[in-house]
Amino acid sequence: MKTLKIRAIVDGHAKGEIIYSAQPIAFLQGVDTEKGSVSDPKSPIFDQPFAGKILVFPNTVGSSVGAYVIYRLKKNRKAPKAIVNQTTDIITASGCAIAGIPLFDLPENAISELSSAKEVVLDTKKSELIIEK
Amino acid sequence: MLLTKVEEKALAGEYGEALEIAYRVLVAIGKISDANRLIPIKWAHVSGVSYLTIGEYGLDFLKKISSTHGTKFRVFTTVNPCGMDIENWDLLDTPADYADRQLKIISCYEKLGIANSFTCVPFQSYKVPRRGTSVAWAESSAAVYANSILGLRTNRESAVSALASALTGKTVYSDLHIPHNRIPTKNIRIKMEKKVGRALAGSVDYGILGYFAGKNVPGVIGFQGQKLDLRITEAKALCAAIGTTGSSGMFVPNSKEKLETIDFTGKEYEDVFSDLSQSGEGEAIVFGCPQMTIEELYELSRMLGEKHFSKKCLVFCSSKIYDMARTRGYAQVIEGAGATFVRDACADFTPMISALNVDSVETDSCKGAHYMRKVHGVKISLKNTERIIEENTN
Numbered sequence: 001m002k003t004l005k006i007r008a009i010v011d012g013h014a015k016g017e018i019i020y021s022a023q024p025i026a027f028l029q030g031v032d033t034e035k036g037s038v039s040d041p042k043s044p045i046f047d048q049p050f051a052g053k054i055l056v057f058p059n060t061v062g063s064s065v066g067a068y069v070i071y072r073l074k075k076n077r078k079a080p081k082a083i084v085n086q087t088t089d090i091i092t093a094s095g096c097a098i099a100g101i102p103l104f105d106l107p108e109n110a111i112s113e114l115s116s117a118k119e120v121v122l123d124t125k126k127s128e129l130i131i132e133k
Numbered sequence: 134m135l136l137t138k139v140e141e142k143a144l145a146g147e148y149g150e151a152l153e154i155a156y157r158v159l160v161a162i163g164k165i166s167d168a169n170r171l172i173p174i175k176w177a178h179v180s181g182v183s184y185l186t187i188g189e190y191g192l193d194f195l196k197k198i199s200s201t202h203g204t205k206f207r208v209f210t211t212v213n214p215c216g217m218d219i220e221n222w223d224l225l226d227t228p229a230d231y232a233d234r235q236l237k238i239i240s241c242y243e244k245l246g247i248a249n250s251f252t253c254v255p256f257q258s259y260k261v262p263r264r265g266t267s268v269a270w271a272e273s274s275a276a277v278y279a280n281s282i283l284g285l286r287t288n289r290e291s292a293v294s295a296l297a298s299a300l301t302g303k304t305v306y307s308d309l310h311i312p313h314n315r316i317p318t319k320n321i322r323i324k325m326e327k328k329v330g331r332a333l334a335g336s337v338d339y340g341i342l343g344y345f346a347g348k349n350v351p352g353v354i355g356f357q358g359q360k361l362d363l364r365i366t367e368a369k370a371l372c373a374a375i376g377t378t379g380s381s382g383m384f385v386p387n388s389k390e391k392l393e394t395i396d397f398t399g400k401e402y403e404d405v406f407s408d409l410s411q412s413g414e415g416e417a418i419v420f421g422c423p424q425m426t427i428e429e430l431y432e433l434s435r436m437l438g439e440k441h442f443s444k445k446c447l448v449f450c451s452s453k454i455y456d457m458a459r460t461r462g463y464a465q466v467i468e469g470a471g472a473t474f475v476r477d478a479c480a481d482f483t484p485m486i487s488a489l490n491v492d493s494v495e496t497d498s499c500k501g502a503h504y505m506r507k508v509h510g511v512k513i514s515l516k517n518t519e520r521i522i523e524e525n526t527n
Contacts, residue, residue: 007164008164009161009164009165010157010161033190063186064180064181064271064291064292064293065181065186065187065188065190065191065292067291067292067293068181068187068188068190068191068194068292068293069190071190071193071194072189072190072193075193088165089165090162090165090290090291090294091291093158093161093162093164093165094158094161094162094291094293094294094297095293096161097154097157097158097160097161097162097293098154098157098158098194098293103161105165
């Protein structure tokens with residue numbers, strides 16, 4: 001069992017299946033809020049539903065209005081259970097804060113460790129991410 | 134981040150849901166920027182007003198915030214332009230369902246308490262606090278102007294973070310609020326004069342410089358090589374273009390810092406120009422991205438005199454500046470030349486440009502060129518105001 005250090009940006013616990021994108025995500029015009037998936041065909045997770053999963057991607061790009069898209073995902077019940085970034089920016093931080101989605105980033109450059117992980121546990125108290133599978 | 138007892142209570146929801154959400158946003162931003170406290174601000178400027186940008190998503194959220202009992206903005210708050218002329222919304226075929234949703238967004242903001250003008254140049258219409266004052270301004274062009282020209286301190290806020298600051302009267306003490314961060318991180322050396330034989334002048338040149346600098350420097354930009362002309366027209370064009378292409382929130386003219394330096398020569402100028410300007414001429418003219426200032430309306434009226442536009446011309450400004458321009462007689466000259474004023478709206482994020490039903494637009498704005506092409510799919514012809522008037526009036 002491998003563990004990674006995490007930093008909580010929006011507190012919360014989560015456990016479950018992860019969906020991993022090595023590429024950044026643009027929420028405005030890059031995410032389908034009805035389906036709950038990335039709508040950019042160039043994305044490695046194009047069209048794969050992320051609702052109820054732990055969404056892992058390096059960082060966010062694009063318009064600051066993206067925060068409202070994250071909020072909409074939550075209202076549509078299509079939001080990820082939690083988000084893990086390499087580096088979190090103001091768009092994702094403010095979006096997850098208003099939507100109440102637990103959000104974490106990684107103090108060490110370790111996101112690629114998650115590329116083949118299937119299930120993880122996020123523990124805010126210990127600031128740890130445990131790779132279970 | 135260390136919170137006061139009152140801030141802790143607000144975060145725990147003791148003062149209602151809207152403040153709880155606002156503090157949650159500030160705390161999250163505090164964590165990513167390793168800030169240790171919140172500081173009071175004197176002015177919040179909130180973006181995310183046009184229905185074309187925030188859509189149903191934003192409207193849902195604003196409804197929730199503004200319907201929390203007793204919720205009001207705690208500091209002086211201005212908001213960005215919206216997507217239409219509010220008092221004259223059927224101008225140029227704004228669709229009725231768009232107008233309906235736009236009015237709903239506006240009524241949410243009005244309930245929370247905003248100044249009565251929808252503008253991306255808020256410093257034109259309201260008294261600017263003294264240098265060194267912390268504010269929280271979204272709208273990148275205004276934030277860059279605030280830091281670089283007005284000496285105010287602000288980070289480049291997002292629609293949601295500026296809203297949180299308006300609700301709480303506070304912002305996160307980080308980045309450009311801290312004096313020692315307000316120095317250049319990279320220099321741009323302007324080498325136009327020697328190579329091309331002329332110095333940069335006018336809004337198109339300054340826009341091109343800003344567009345290049347914003348793309349190449351993510352932090353504070355230092356300019357060298359030419360004494361910059363920072364009168365309002367040039368400064369506004371420079372700041373708006375810096376905000377368009379990157380994440381920089383400030384520039385310093387005449388940088389003395391010894392740093393990594395990027396040259397801006399005739400080649401860089403031509404590269405940006407040919408990227409932004411794809412057409413020799415445009416079927417319609419758009420002025421006012423960012424919105425026209427009173428100085429620019431005076432200049433426009435002076436250049437026009439008795440002339441008359443030979444094609445459709447839209448002039449974007451705030452209602453407050455429009456009223457001033459009417460009192461002073463500039464608006465009558467501009468309208469007499471056949472131009473249409475669009476008040477309180479954004480030239481880029483309005484359905485009006487698409488409704489013009491043209492394939493190309495002439496403008497003097499690099500920011501406008503960037504967004505109008507992206508949002509409305511029109512080709513752009515980038516020219517200075519003088520030349521646009523010379524070629525398109527009789």
